[in-house]
Amino acid sequence: MEEPDSGVTLAELxxxxxxxxDLGLGQPMEHLLRSWQIASRLGRRVGLxxxxxxxxxxTAMLSWVGCVADGPEVTASFGDDIAFRADSYEADLGGLSGMAFFLGRAGRGQPLPGRLRAVATLAATGGGRVMRGIQGHCLVTSTLSDQLGLPPETSEAVRQFFARWDGQGVPRGVRGEEIALVVRLFHVADVVEVHHRRRGVDAAVEVAKARxxxxxDPALVQAFCSAAVDLLPGPADEYDAHELFLREPGLACRLSDDDFxxxxxxxxxxxxxxxxxxxGHSRGVADLSAGAARLLRLPAGDVRMVYRAGLAHxxxxxxxxxxxxxxxTPLTATExxxxxxxxxxxxxxxARPPALARLGAIAGLAHERMDGSGYHRGVSGQAIPLPARILAAACAFRELVEPRSHRPARTLKEATGVIRSEIAAGRLDQAAADAVLTAAGAGTRRRVVGPAGLTPREIEVLxxxxRGAATGDVAGRLGISRKxxxxxxxxxxxxxxxxxxxTATLFALRHGLLGELDDSPGS
Structure with a gap:
């Protein structure tokens, strides 16, 4: 029997x-879509x-996704990771110019001694830590491609995203036409789009020639420069990306509900x-929201919607x-x-297409409160649909039972007490929050059997x-030696x-090893 149609294509998602x-790159929304349009036009010009x-x-949609995985590592070395990526479009990151860029931003936001240590470390390692981060970026992005069921050629292409024509990128030594043509096209388009948007056609041509x-690829640069005005989006060149998908037979196939x-x-x-x-936060919120929705006997469609909203919130x-x-430490008002x-x-x-817009409308309400004290809309009471009230309670509960940088995880007993106080104060809907607490199991814990031969202690360490613990942190938490x-x-x-x-985190998530709630003493 044919699976139900979700109404959404993978391209739209x-x-x-x-x-x-785009936000994580420090660019306006639709930067990657515009880059794809440029690459597509250039590709047709050179015979793709x-x-x-x-x-x-x-390749255009996925190549930068891995940047989210190295956010904490980039921050540790260079400060604000979003600002770092935004600035990186202005520099050729290969050779001496790349090292100068990294050294100039090492330790940003730290006191002077910390900046000096960061610069010294970067100089002493020759940028090795940066290169390892790039390799991890490529690896996790190809993992996503595989999970989405894309062809092996796409996984191979995104692994080459940090390769360079001159062979000085990652993977080391991959150069010239060994790099897939789709990657070489996107290399040019990704950079020229930014320079064109910031300073015009001449700046786009200039950066292409400089690199x-x-x-x-010199041949692609020549083709681009000879027709830059036609290839770059003009002031009146508005386009509907979703309409373009319909014109590409390979992008127009809709996902089944399960595939979505x-x-x-x-x-x-x-x-x-x-x-x-x-x-594991989003998975946890999604599962808890769906369980609560079933307890409240919501229609199957609403159960699925709140589950999806939990994944996307x-x-x-x-x-x-x-x-x-x-x-x-506590955030400033600006933060x-x-x-x-x-x-x-x-x-x-x-916000688009309609099938995603309804999902977004619910997901965007995850932090609203019944008394209007939530965000970002500040809506209250009946203006918040029941699926969103469930999502808000599930998100609040999961936040409590998960560790955060400023506090350890709360026990189930402590988290339940906080949720009860939120109900009493009128901030969480009582029926929704009660269902969430029931779905959470109030301290029950299913037995974990370790995949890949992991022992119970190794699962604990994983x-x-x-969740970000270094070797010393693991030793301290478990009362064992660092060795x-x-x-x-x-x-x-x-x-x-x-x-x-x-990659260890993705393994744990795929095998359900981060969904366990702490039932330590007092829970």
């Missing part, structure tokens, strides 16, 4: 998600077969990588610097406003490192095939 990626246009689109033979859910889960996992302490966090998400804006970004990212903690981490990486915190 990835286009929406790309708007959130129509059959490869879908691969070009997927010809180093970052960019699976794609949302994959994208939710990458959203949660934005902050180490939030690993934090997509706007891509627009919030990791330094704010991971800050261990609070930037965090509150994430709900607006979520709604805006999911949960800690997935023992390091041995556990090495075995976890060996058994799971992980090479970084990000």
């Amino acid at each position: 990835l286009a929406a998600f790309s708007l959130a990626t 077969p129509d059959s490869e246009q879908p691969a070009l689109f997927h 010809s033979g180093s970052q960019f 859910d699976a794609a949302l889960v994959a994208l939710a996992d990458f959203t949660d990588l934005r902050c180490a302490a939030r690993a 934090d997509v706007g966090l891509h627009g919030v610097p990791s330094a704010i998400l991971d800050k261990p 609070q406003e930037r965090l509150r804006a994430a709900s607006y970004f979520t709604e805006r990212v999911l 949960g800690l490192i997935a 023992t903690a390091g041995t556990h981490i090495e075995r976890i990486y060996a058994k799971t095939g992980a090479s970084s915190r990000s």
Whole structure:
């Protein structure tokens, strides 16, 4: 029997998600869509077969997604990760110019001694830490491509995103025409779009010529420069990306309901990588919301909608610097406003097409409160639909039972008490919050059987490192030596095939190892 149609194509979903990626790059929304348009036009000019246009689109939409996974690492080395990426468009990151760029931004936001240490470390390692971060970026992005069911050629293409024509990128030594044509096209389009938007056609041509033979394919640069005015979007060149999808047969196929859910889960996992302490948050909120909706006997369609909204409700966090998400001290008023804006970004990212717009309307209400004290709209009472009230209660509960940079996780008993006080104060809907607490199980815990041969202790360690704990932190939390903690981490990486915190986190998420709630004493 044919599976129900979700009404959404994968292209539409990835286009929406790309708007959130734009925020993480420090660019206006639709930067990646405009870059794809430029690359597509240039591709047709140089003979890219129509059959490869879908691969070009997927490469454009996915290549930067891995940047969310290295947000905490970029912040540790260079300060505000979003500002760092925005600035990076102005520099050729290869060779001496790249090292000068990294050194000039090392330790940003730290006191002078911290900046000096960061510069010294970067200089001493020759940028090795940066290169390892780039490799991790490529790896997790190709993982997403595989999870979305895209062809192996697309996974290979996104792994080449940080390769350079001159062979000085990552993977090291991959150069020239060894780099897929769709990647070389997007390399040019991604950069020239920014320079064109900021300073016009001449600036786009200038940067393309300056990087010809180093970052960019010289033949593509020549083709671009000879027709830049025609290839770049003009002032009146408004376009409907969703209409363009319909003209591309390879992008117009709609997802089944189950495939749509699976794609949302994959994208939710990458959203949660934005902050180490939030690993598994979106999945947890989605499952809890759906369980509560069933207890309230909502129609099956509403149960599915609130589940999907739970998966998507934090997509706007891509627009919030990791330094704010991971800050261990109280946020300033300005930082609070930037965090509150994430709900607006979520709604805006999911505004189109209609099938996503309803999802976005619910997801954007995740932080509203019945008394009007929530954000970003400040709506209250009956203006908040029941699915959104469930989502708000589920999100609030999961936030409490998960660790954050400024506090440890609350026990189930403590979290239940806080939710009860929120009900009494009129901030959470009683029926919705009661259903969420019931769905949470009030301290029950299912037995975890470790995949890949992980022992119970290794599962415990995996949960800690997935949420950002370093080796010393693991040792302190578990009361073991640093050497023992390091041995556990090495075995976890060996058994799971992980090479970084990000890939270990994705393994844990795929196997349901981060959904457990703490039932420590007092719960």
